[in-house]
Amino acid sequence: MTIKDYFDEKEKENSQYTWMPVFIALMMVLLTLFIFLSTFTESDKEKVKIFKAQYKKSTMMRGKGGMGAETVVDAGIPDDPLQALINRMKSGKITKKLMDDFLTLNQIKELQVKDGKRGVCLILPDVVGFEPGNNRLTDKAQKYLFDISYLVAALPYTVEIKGYSSEKIPPGYIDTLEFSARRSFMVYEYFLSQNVNPIKLKVSGCGDIVSPDSGNKTPMDKVEIIFKSPEL
Numbered sequence: 001m002t003i004k005d006y007f008d009e010k011e012k013e014n015s016q017y018t019w020m021p022v023f024i025a026l027m028m029v030l031l032t033l034f035i036f037l038s039t040f041t042e043s044d045k046e047k048v049k050i051f052k053a054q055y056k057k058s059t060m061m062r063g064k065g066g067m068g069a070e071t072v073v074d075a076g077i078p079d080d081p082l083q084a085l086i087n088r089m090k091s092g093k094i095t096k097k098l099m100d101d102f103l104t105l106n107q108i109k110e111l112q113v114k115d116g117k118r119g120v121c122l123i124l125p126d127v128v129g130f131e132p133g134n135n136r137l138t139d140k141a142q143k144y145l146f147d148i149s150y151l152v153a154a155l156p157y158t159v160e161i162k163g164y165s166s167e168k169i170p171p172g173y174i175d176t177l178e179f180s181a182r183r184s185f186m187v188y189e190y191f192l193s194q195n196v197n198p199i200k201l202k203v204s205g206c207g208d209i210v211s212p213d214s215g216n217k218t219p220m221d222k223v224e225i226i227f228k229s230p231e232l
Contacts (some may be wrong), residue, residue: 024057081105089155094227106147110140116212118160122148126221130183136199137186146186148225149194153199160226161187166219176219181205187223191227 012142071137082105096115103111111135112123129141134192163184165176173179181204188203210220 042050086151086154089151094155094157096120099227102151106144108144108147111144115139118212119226121227122225123226124187124223126183129187129223130221135182135186137190142190145190146194149191149196151193152191152225153196155227157200158228159191159201160202160224160228161191161203162224162226163187164211164222164224165205165208166220166221167208175207177205177207179205180207180221182222183221187225 082102085098085101085105089102096113099113103109103113109136110125110128112125114121116122124141124144129137130142131138137164161184163180164183165180165183167176168177169179184203184205190202191201192198210217210219211222211224
């Protein structure tokens with residue numbers, strides 16, 4: 001055998017395996033398709049329930065929001081209107097109008113929105129937020145705070161949680177300052193349970209003083225959630 005014949009034979013042997021890279025690539029494509037198919041055909045009832053809720057939210061036409069605020073959302077838009085609204089809050093300055101729209105899309109009806117010197121303020125009234133005779137958040141308040149916690153986590157804002165009290169407090173508390181601080185701390189703890197970064201949160205109790213942006217002349221039981229200016 002000559003040297004030329006030897007190299008011709010080697011080249012022939014090597015050419016037999018040129019199909020392998022193409023074959024491996026095709027197998028990877030088929031594996032990827034199989035994973036996608038198994039994902040989209042999953043029958044997890046909880047995931048289906050979440051999908052239906054999100055779909056209903058994205059096709060909502062009209063709703064009543066905080067303190068009667070009303071907005072209209074075009075149905076059939078491919079983008080989620082709620083996410084589009086949050087993106088507007090991220091890119092620009094948060095306003096009372098945007099916060100009213102957020103409450104409307106989430107069907108949060110009993111919360112008030114105030115626009116003051118400290119920032120945009122959500123007011124959680126005592127009758128909505130806490131169970132009578134018990135220092136616990138109501139189911140409705142937890143539902144509302146669940147939706148708001150996403151906004152707290154997503155926006156580049158410092159959020160201040162301030163508790164206020166009327167002059168009359170239930171038994172078991174030293175004074176109105178302790179009572180109001182406990183109420184605000186319960187909202188703070190709920191946000192933490194939803195994985196909100198504690199660095200973004202400030203919490204305090206104000207006792208029976210009148211909130212500077214409330215417009216009321218008498219102290220009242222409530223918790224304010226204030227979205228302050230974006231951090232630089």
